[in-house]
Amino acid sequence: MLSQIFAVTAVNIRSIRARPGSSSVAVVGIAGVVLVFVAVLSIAEGVAATMKASGDPMTVMILRAGSDTEMTSGFGGDSVRIIQDAPGIARDGSGAPLVSPELFVVVDHPLKRSGSPANVPLRGVSPEAFKVHDKLKIVEGRNLEFGRNEIIAGRAAARQFVDLTVGRTLQWGQSTWTLVGIFDDGGAVSESELWCDVKVLQPAYRRGNSYQSVYAKLGAPDSFQQLKDALTANPQLTVTAMRAEEYYGSQTQTLQMIVRTIGGIIAVLMGVGAIFGAVITMYTAVASRTREIATLRALGFGNFPVVVSVLVEACLLALVGGLVGSLIAWLAFDGFETATMNFQSFSQIAFKFAVTPALMGQALFYALVMGLIGGALPAIRAARLPVVTALREL
Amino acid sequence: MKYLPIVWRNLLRRKFRTAFTMGAIFFAFLLFGVLMAIRSAFAMGVDMAGQGRLMVIDKVSIINPLPASYENQIKTIEGVTDTTHANWFGGYYQDVKNQFPTFAVDAESWLRIYSKEFELPEDQKKAFFADRTGAIVGSGTAKKFGWKVGDRVPVQGTIYRRPDGGPWEFTIDGIYDSKIKGADKTNLIFHYAFLRETIPERSGMRDRYNWYVFTVADPDKAPEVAAKIDGLFANSPSETKTNTEKAFVADWAKQVGDIGKIMVGIVAMAMFTILLVAGNTMAQAIRERTNELAVLKTLGFSDGLILGMVLLESALIAIVGGGLGLALSYTFITFSGDPTGGLLPAFYFPTPAVVTGMALVLVLGLAAGFLPAWQASRLRIVDALRRN
Numbered sequence: 001m002l003s004q005i006f007a008v009t010a011v012n013i014r015s016i017r018a019r020p021g022s023s024s025v026a027v028v029g030i031a032g033v034v035l036v037f038v039a040v041l042s043i044a045e046g047v048a049a050t051m052k053a054s055g056d057p058m059t060v061m062i063l064r065a066g067s068d069t070e071m072t073s074g075f076g077g078d079s080v081r082i083i084q085d086a087p088g089i090a091r092d093g094s095g096a097p098l099v100s101p102e103l104f105v106v107v108d109h110p111l112k113r114s115g116s117p118a119n120v121p122l123r124g125v126s127p128e129a130f131k132v133h134d135k136l137k138i139v140e141g142r143n144l145e146f147g148r149n150e151i152i153a154g155r156a157a158a159r160q161f162v163d164l165t166v167g168r169t170l171q172w173g174q175s176t177w178t179l180v181g182i183f184d185d186g187g188a189v190s191e192s193e194l195w196c197d198v199k200v201l202q203p204a205y206r207r208g209n210s211y212q213s214v215y216a217k218l219g220a221p222d223s224f225q226q227l228k229d230a231l232t233a234n235p236q237l238t239v240t241a242m243r244a245e246e247y248y249g250s251q252t253q254t255l256q257m258i259v260r261t262i263g264g265i266i267a268v269l270m271g272v273g274a275i276f277g278a279v280i281t282m283y284t285a286v287a288s289r290t291r292e293i294a295t296l297r298a299l300g301f302g303n304f305p306v307v308v309s310v311l312v313e314a315c316l317l318a319l320v321g322g323l324v325g326s327l328i329a330w331l332a333f334d335g336f337e338t339a340t341m342n343f344q345s346f347s348q349i350a351f352k353f354a355v356t357p358a359l360m361g362q363a364l365f366y367a368l369v370m371g372l373i374g375g376a377l378p379a380i381r382a383a384r385l386p387v388v389t390a391l392r393e394l
Numbered sequence: 395m396k397y398l399p400i401v402w403r404n405l406l407r408r409k410f411r412t413a414f415t416m417g418a419i420f421f422a423f424l425l426f427g428v429l430m431a432i433r434s435a436f437a438m439g440v441d442m443a444g445q446g447r448l449m450v451i452d453k454v455s456i457i458n459p460l461p462a463s464y465e466n467q468i469k470t471i472e473g474v475t476d477t478t479h480a481n482w483f484g485g486y487y488q489d490v491k492n493q494f495p496t497f498a499v500d501a502e503s504w505l506r507i508y509s510k511e512f513e514l515p516e517d518q519k520k521a522f523f524a525d526r527t528g529a530i531v532g533s534g535t536a537k538k539f540g541w542k543v544g545d546r547v548p549v550q551g552t553i554y555r556r557p558d559g560g561p562w563e564f565t566i567d568g569i570y571d572s573k574i575k576g577a578d579k580t581n582l583i584f585h586y587a588f589l590r591e592t593i594p595e596r597s598g599m600r601d602r603y604n605w606y607v608f609t610v611a612d613p614d615k616a617p618e619v620a621a622k623i624d625g626l627f628a629n630s631p632s633e634t635k636t637n638t639e640k641a642f643v644a645d646w647a648k649q650v651g652d653i654g655k656i657m658v659g660i661v662a663m664a665m666f667t668i669l670l671v672a673g674n675t676m677a678q679a680i681r682e683r684t685n686e687l688a689v690l691k692t693l694g695f696s697d698g699l700i701l702g703m704v705l706l707e708s709a710l711i712a713i714v715g716g717g718l719g720l721a722l723s724y725t726f727i728t729f730s731g732d733p734t735g736g737l738l739p740a741f742y743f744p745t746p747a748v749v750t751g752m753a754l755v756l757v758l759g760l761a762a763g764f765l766p767a768w769q770a771s772r773l774r775i776v777d778a779l780r781r782n
Contacts, residue, residue, distance in 0.1 A: 032663060032667030035660070036660040036661065036663060072484055106455050108455055111649075114648045118645070119649065173633060206598060254737055257734055258734055261734050263657075266664070272421050273425060276420075280414045287411070340652070
């Protein structure tokens with residue numbers, strides 16, 4: 001039995017070369033579907049990776065109670081002073097709390113890819129910000145000088161928007177800014193932003209002494225609850241505290257939901273369509289060999305080895321298709337950077353398509369399933385046809 | 395017509411293959427429907443944007459509101475026929491996850507300018523105008539939360555806060571609908587005056603609007619009117635950017651950017667792949683009958699007749715599979731609408747795209763049948779008979 005299986009399968013596989021037409025149709029069909037599957041899901045993976053890079057576990061984000069984004073949050077400078085004295089916050093060598101009050105606005109600036117205006121996030125920070133966001137480093141030019149109309153741009157922002165090069169002067173409304181440096185923040189969302197001195201930004205946006213968010217560094221990994229309780233229990237404050245991880249996880253919910261819902265619908269429809277495609281291709285491949293298979297059976301090969309051999313062939317073709325498809329997806333899309341609208345913060349967020357090994361594995365599995373289902377029906381048919389009839393078939 | 399039985403028998407000779415080919419084509423055209431819907435969803439309703447409507451926002455950023463005094467100045471510009479204004483409120487019901495587009499507007503002018511987008515009975519309109527705490531909500535949002543006309547609903551805002559921290563209590567005075575395909579039926583509008591009460595005077599945010607909308611008598615003159623308005627407010631603390639609603643929507647869609655385009659690109663590729671496979675099988679089904687076609691020729695069937703019969707056969711497969719696919723995706727997408735629950739209101743299957751789909755179905759049927767039939771008709775009968 002086993003030797004029969006091996007023999008028939010070997011014949012089948014070796015004869016694939018003799019049927020380049022139908023075999024390549026099967027490979028191309030499955031490769032196409034896998035490519036699409038991987039490409040769509042790599043968008044979601046990429047967005048998730050950016051968010052993950054942003055959520056430092058030791059950083060806590062404080063917003064006005066009831067706000068779900070920095071954009072809609074806001075409190076006065078007095079609240080910031082109260083937060084600074086809250087327990088559980090790390091302190092630097094001189095005993096100053098590692099707390100960074102920030103102002104988050106968006107400005108209208110043209111995108112490189114379309115030339116059309118888009119919302120760039122502009123974040124006003126204080127000197128403490130660089131102690132709290134400690135992964136951030138300047139990769140070109142220099143850091144901004146506080147008290148001046150200077151701006152530093154994230155790497156992704158510099159790539160997505162026009163004129164964001166060191167030394168450029170930018171004019172928004174009646175304020176003029178000079179871009180003095182480009183920064184890297186380990187692939188975090190902040191790389192899509194522009195940063196400036198919050199004290200310069202406040203009057204330019206008529207914000208008085210108000211802020212939208214406070215980032216704080218935890219003294220110890222388990223002091224989050226202590227800090228949160230202290231802040232929510234304080235009657236002078238109406239704020240909510242959450243881990244940066246949690247905040248950034250929630251920030252792209254809308255985007256992820258769109259990509260995953262649409263991606264899901266596409267993947268299912270395409271998958272079923274591709275199974276139909278695989279069935280007819282394998283069917284054609286088997287049908288054109290009906291006589292050959294009947295000859296084998298006339299020679300004494302059993303039904304089971306014939307079924308197995310057709311299945312193995314189908315799976316092999318599917319695997320090749322899956323490999324080709326995910327490889328093309330990886331070559332074409334992995335690391336491809338683009339920006340989109342983050343609906344929650346109302347501004348542009350840049351991310352890279354991420355074709356992860358897990359995703360490729362998933363795609364191969366998917367291809368294999370398509371091959372199995374696609375091969376099963378023609379295989380059974382080939383085995384069930386009466387030998388005499390089959391021998392007469394064309 | 396008398397040859398239909400032959401075509402029919404040919405289709406049935408390999409029922410399994412015919413059925414699966416139709417199935418593959420069916421799914422390819424289901425995908426086509428999704429593809430068209432994604433395309434229109436990511437265009438963010440640019441086709442629906444009003445022709446003669448223009449918008450004015452702050453030049454630096456839409457988040458900076460413009461002074462209320464601008465409205466009268468805009469009205470004085472020649473060619474401007476009507477104006478209204480809106481503030482983005484960021485409303486949610488019970489949980490911050492239940493957000494829906496909420497605007498504080500000037501009720502009468504808003505419903506005048508957006509009469510097609512916000513269709514509601516006259517008596518509901520009247521009730522809304524007379525009710526300080528009234529609101530009009532879209533049928534989509536009303537259905538989602540089970541709101542009825544007359545209900546009092548608490549709505550929290552993410553941007554504005556009441557001094558007491560509590561939610562705004564609105565009375566649903568009307569539920570709007572729209573005959574425009576893909577119209578956004580998730581909005582809630584309420585009186586700006588009601589919002590204004592809660593904005594402290596010292597905040598400097600009172601009597602400031604996020605954007606103005608105005609209509610012009612002659613859409614062709616829109617660029618000139620826009621330039622005049624921007625000129626009027628140049629060098630003021632709140633400079634403006636005026637453009638047609640269409641241009642704003644298009645810019646907004648571009649901000650969402652490549653994602654839509656990439657999705658459309660890859661779905662198109664998938665559809666094409668499946669069609670390629672199906673077309674190849676259909677061609678194969680005819681190619682393997684070459685010697686039969688030769689027999690028909692021997693019997694006296696003309697080349698044209700054979701070509702016609704073969705084309706009819708492949709066209710039938712394409713039409714049944716593709717037609718069903720188109721019909722199902724059209725019905726399904728039209729009835730179920732946006733799969734994301736309000737995030738992509740313009741997710742719909744545009745009617746002109748159905749025509750494109752039908753043309754594709756025909757092209758597929760004809761192209762798949764033509765090549766093998768043409769090859770067969772060119773063969774000499776003797777050679778064709780010998781082919782196996």
